Amino acid sequence: MGRSPCCDENGLKKGPWTPEEDQKLVQYVQKHGHGSWRALPKLAGLNRCGKSCRLRWTNYLRPDIKRGRFSPEEEQIILNLHSVLGNKWSAIASHLPGRTDNEIKNFWNTHLKKRLIQMGFDPMTHRPRTDFFDALQQLIALAKLGELIGGRPLDDNAARQQAEAAQAAQLQYLQQLAAAAAMAGSSGTHHLSTTITGADLEANSLLDSQMSSLLSIPSPTPLQDINGQTSDNPLLPELEIPCSMFDQPIRSETNQSSNLTGFSLGDNSPGSPFMSPNSPLPPLTDVSIGNLVGGACSASSCGNGGINPPSFWPDMLFDDPFMGDFA
DNA sequence: AATCGGATCAACCGCAATACA
DNA sequence: CTGTATTGCGGTTGATCCGAT
Numbered sequence: 479m480g481r482s483p484c485c486d487e488n489g490l491k492k493g494p495w496t497p498e499e500d501q502k503l504v505q506y507v508q509k510h511g512h513g514s515w516r517a518l519p520k521l522a523g524l525n526r527c528g529k530s531c532r533l534r535w536t537n538y539l540r541p542d543i544k545r546g547r548f549s550p551e552e553e554q555i556i557l558n559l560h561s562v563l564g565n566k567w568s569a570i571a572s573h574l575p576g577r578t579d580n581e582i583k584n585f586w587n588t589h590l591k592k593r594l595i596q597m598g599f600d601p602m603t604h605r606p607r608t609d610f611f612d613a614l615q616q617l618i619a620l621a622k623l624g625e626l627i628g629g630r631p632l633d634d635n636a637a638r639q640q641a642e643a644a645q646a647a648q649l650q651y652l653q654q655l656a657a658a659a660a661m662a663g664s665s666g667t668h669h670l671s672t673t674i675t676g677a678d679l680e681a682n683s684l685l686d687s688q689m690s691s692l693l694s695i696p697s698p699t700p701l702q703d704i705n706g707q708t709s710d711n712p713l714l715p716e717l718e719i720p721c722s723m724f725d726q727p728i729r730s731e732t733n734q735s736s737n738l739t740g741f742s743l744g745d746n747s748p749g750s751p752f753m754s755p756n757s758p759l760p761p762l763t764d765v766s767i768g769n770l771v772g773g774a775c776s777a778s779s780c781g782n783g784g785i786n787p788p789s790f791w792p793d794m795l796f797d798d799p800f801m802g803d804f805a
Numbered sequence: 806a807a808t809c810g811g812a813t814c815a816a817c818c819g820c821a822a823t824a825c826a
Numbered sequence: 827c828t829g830t831a832t833t834g835c836g837g838t839t840g841a842t843c844c845g846a847t
Binding site: 492493494495529530533534537538580581584585587588589 | 812813814815816817818
Binding site: 493494514515516528529532536565566567568579580583587 | 831832833834835836837840841
C-alpha cells in the first residue's frame with residue numbers, strides 16, 4: 479500500500495484557506511467535478527495538495543453542508559448512534575444530512591462527551607463509570623468540602639450555596655456509584671452495600687466506610703426530594719435506584735456493530751436509533767444509553783416515586799449537571 | 806487594558822482500505 | 827498475484843475566539 483505524498487513536498491501551501499482559494503476550488507468542482515483529487519489542484523490553479531482540497535471541499539465548501547448549531551434532535555441521534563457505532567464518525571454522519579464527520583467528531587469531543595462524563599457515564603460504553611477509586615477520591619474530597627462548609631454560619635449566603643452545591647454533588651456521586659454497581663449486578667432496586675459484589679472486596683469495605691462517614695455529615699439545609707418534600711437526610715431515600723435504569727436489557731457487546739441499514743431519519747420502529755425518547759414504545763431496544771436514562775418504562779409502571787424518564791432524558795443530559803430530576 | 810486559560814473548530818497527519826495496472 | 831496510486835477515515839493539533847481575572 480502506497481502513501482500519498484505529504485503536502486509539504488514541492489512547497490505546497492498548508493494552513494487556513496483564503497477566500498480566493500475557496501473560490502477557485504468551488505468554481506473548478508462546479509465546472510468539472512472532482513474526478514481526481516490528485517490532479518485537481520494543478521488544474522484548478524491551486525498550490526495545495528489534493529488531500530487538502532478534498533478535505534476543504536467535503537468539510538466546508540460542499541453546497542449541501544448544513545452549518546450552525548446542532549438541534550436537540552441531531553444531538554439525540556448522535557448520542558444514540560454513537561452508543562451503537564462508537565467513533566464511526568462517517569457512519570454517523572451518513573445518517574445526518576448536511577453534517578460532516580469532522581463536524582460531528584468535533585461536536586462530540588467538545589460537547590457530548592463532556593456531558594456524559596459529567597453525568598458519570600463512560601463516553602465510550604455509554605454505561606455508568608465503574609472506576610470506583612476515581613469516584614471515591616472525588617467523593618472523599620467532596621465530603622471534606624462538605625464538612626468544611628457545613629461548619630460555617632448559615633447566614634453567609636455564599637457559604638450556604640456552596641454547601642448546597644457540595645451536597646448535591648455528593649448525592650450525584652453516590653447515585654453514580656450505586657447505579658454503576660447495580661448495572662454490574664442484577665436488576666431491580668439496590669442498596670449501595672450490594673454494589674461491588676464480586677468486584678473488589680477492598681473497594682467494597684472502603685466504600686462502605688466512606689458512605690458511613692458521608693451520611694453522618696450534617697446537612698446544612700434540608701433538600702427537597704423529588705416530590706417536593708423536605709427530608710432530614712436527603713441522601714438516604716435517593717439511594718434507591720429507579721427501575722427505569724435497570725429493568726430494560728442492556729446492549730450486549732455483540733450488538734456493538736448493529737447494522738443500521740434499513741433505518742432512516744424519523745424511523746420509530748423498534749431498534750431504530752432514531753426513535754424519539756418521548757415515544758410510548760421503548761425508544762432504543764438495543765442502545766444502552768437509551769435504556770439507562772431514556773426511560774423505557776412509564777412513570778406509573780416504574781414505581782420510582784414519580785420520576786418521568788421519557789421526558790427527563792434530554793433535559794437531564796443537556797441542562798442539569800446534577801442529574802436533573804433525581805436531585 | 807493586558808493577560809490567561811478554556812472552548813471551539815478548521816485543518817493536518819498517518820494509517821487502512823480500495824482500485825487499478 | 828503484486829505493487830502502486832488514490833481515497834477515506836479517525837485522531838490530533840494549533841490558531842482563534844471569548845470570557846474571566
